[in-house]
Amino acid sequence: GEASANMSLDALVVGAGISGIYQLHRLRQLGLDAKGVEAGRNIGGTWYWNRYPGARVDSDAALYQYSVEGLWKGWQFSERFPSREEILQYLHYVDETFKVSQHFCFNTRVVRAQFNNTGNFWEVATDGGLTIKTRFLVMCIGFASKPYQPHFKGLEAFEGVLCHTARWPENVEMAGKRVGVIGTGASGVQVIEAAAKVVKDLVVFQRTPNLAFPMRQSMQAEVSRSIYPGIFEQRKKTFGGFDMDFIPKPALEGAAARQAVFDELWNKGGLAFWLGAYDDTLLDDTANDYAYAYWRDKVRQRIHKVELVEKLAPTIKMHPFGTKRPALEQHLYEAFNQDNVTLVDLNESPIDEITSTGVRTKDGTEYALDLLVMATGFDMGTGGYKDIEIVGTNGAVFRDKWANGVKSYLGMLASGFPNMFMVYGPHAPSGFTNAPTCAELQVDWITNCIEYMMKNSLARIEASNKAELDWTQRIDEIGARGLWNRANSWYRGANVPGKVMEHMFWAGGCPSYQKICEEVVESGYDGIMFIKTP
Numbered sequence: 001g002e003a004s005a006n007m008s009l010d011a012l013v014v015g016a017g018i019s020g021i022y023q024l025h026r027l028r029q030l031g032l033d034a035k036g037v038e039a040g041r042n043i044g045g046t047w048y049w050n051r052y053p054g055a056r057v058d059s060d061a062a063l064y065q066y067s068v069e070g071l072w073k074g075w076q077f078s079e080r081f082p083s084r085e086e087i088l089q090y091l092h093y094v095d096e097t098f099k100v101s102q103h104f105c106f107n108t109r110v111v112r113a114q115f116n117n118t119g120n121f122w123e124v125a126t127d128g129g130l131t132i133k134t135r136f137l138v139m140c141i142g143f144a145s146k147p148y149q150p151h152f153k154g155l156e157a158f159e160g161v162l163c164h165t166a167r168w169p170e171n172v173e174m175a176g177k178r179v180g181v182i183g184t185g186a187s188g189v190q191v192i193e194a195a196a197k198v199v200k201d202l203v204v205f206q207r208t209p210n211l212a213f214p215m216r217q218s219m220q221a222e223v224s225r226s227i228y229p230g231i232f233e234q235r236k237k238t239f240g241g242f243d244m245d246f247i248p249k250p251a252l253e254g255a256a257a258r259q260a261v262f263d264e265l266w267n268k269g270g271l272a273f274w275l276g277a278y279d280d281t282l283l284d285d286t287a288n289d290y291a292y293a294y295w296r297d298k299v300r301q302r303i304h305k306v307e308l309v310e311k312l313a314p315t316i317k318m319h320p321f322g323t324k325r326p327a328l329e330q331h332l333y334e335a336f337n338q339d340n341v342t343l344v345d346l347n348e349s350p351i352d353e354i355t356s357t358g359v360r361t362k363d364g365t366e367y368a369l370d371l372l373v374m375a376t377g378f379d380m381g382t383g384g385y386k387d388i389e390i391v392g393t394n395g396a397v398f399r400d401k402w403a404n405g406v407k408s409y410l411g412m413l414a415s416g417f418p419n420m421f422m423v424y425g426p427h428a429p430s431g432f433t434n435a436p437t438c439a440e441l442q443v444d445w446i447t448n449c450i451e452y453m454m455k456n457s458l459a460r461i462e463a464s465n466k467a468e469l470d471w472t473q474r475i476d477e478i479g480a481r482g483l484w485n486r487a488n489s490w491y492r493g494a495n496v497p498g499k500v501m502e503h504m505f506w507a508g509g510c511p512s513y514q515k516i517c518e519e520v521v522e523s524g525y526d527g528i529m530f531i532k533t534p
């Protein structure tokens, strides 16, 4: 995009992922002088960065797209769960309509943003030396933009190739190599499946088994897309922004009925067995046990190495089913059946050291590797924000504000940081939802809010302290209702040592979130303070 050393804008969008693309489009539609910056070399966000082999989305194609402006009429995904490559193609297709990529300045990372308290604008500095003055700063950096890499002893000594799933280098191939994978989250599962097909040897270092269920990938015939508008309406009304929702009755109904329901969900594929299950699954331990037992027994049928049965699908659940993000798998358990695939249980023998040639575990075993893959996830929610020096009113720094936990209003505004909006970050339904559903909801709200400010000659918006405290408390209360507290998950910041343990996302689902956001508008922006343009 075009960029001059000093720019003055109405709005700056940070990040060119699913939310940033749409946000910049909406702001330009309003007639604002709006531009974007993006650290990557192109649009795509998550799909730009996570280029490990096997990367694909866990949402159905019909759902994983924008619902607006009839875009669906001109695009057909080829698979039910599209690959990273096809999602990027889709986003470029969207850009033919939105034409926003030309207004993004790529290869540019925001390093600092300082609010001018008298002029009510942000002064933004980038790593390339750009200075941008902007009335509004809209952070579309998502919740998984900062990779997390554990500090293993000896890491720098490794002479093979080391790569994090979210920073996969262009020219690294796995074929014929000895590959190690640390981590079995959604990324780990996908990269394990891709590796098992082509590598010489694969060693998987597992701390917690993933309670993964069948994706049921399929090629999509030229389906009748006329049902899409209905699906787009439907997705706003469900907890996770999908076309399915929790079954509004307890799992404690009769065993036969339950078995039939579980069979149906299992056969549906995708995340149905999680976000389409009985509505007490994530609340009640007994209900949760039923889901776990069904999952365990299904998966066990596919594990042929007896010594792996307890490791991959333990008799007793290690954490409540569904309180860590379940992955979708296509042939994960068959991969572990292969002779050239080894599972190392880190609970029995943790990693002692990374050596020049591979990984050594505490029991003294050395695993020789050419390539070591860190599928170790992200500094979720807060990581991307804390990397930027964001200075609000009175010199307050954003990372200090969040040092003892996230504080926000609606996950979109923060007191002390006027005219800054956040999309798809912490304190929003983000962590549990289909990204386009949540991104559209928040981007539309923010766009309407900015439009309201323009119409009413308002120069400054800020959440009140009280509104922020109340929202933060609400996030906590809703999180505490479920079994979430019993899992060391990234939903609670537990995956990064030293991080505050808290409920990071709105666990109340999309519809309740949308309702609250609408009520705020209807009440005349309750909890929000505005200042008129002088």
Ligand code: NA7
Binding pocket: 144, 150, 165, 182, 183, 184, 185, 186, 187, 188, 205, 206, 207, 208, 325, 346, 375, 376, 377, 378, 488, 490, 495
């Ligand atoms: P996740 O879900 O955070 O998975 C990270 C994995 O790495 C998980 O299995 C962790 O085990 C493991 N891990 C993390 N640190 C270590 C150490 N120190 N030693 C061994 N193993 C470790 O990240 P993903 O990238 O897979 O998924 C990201 C999400 O983004 C995905 O769910 C989508 O919603 C989008 P643990 O479970 O903590 O024992």
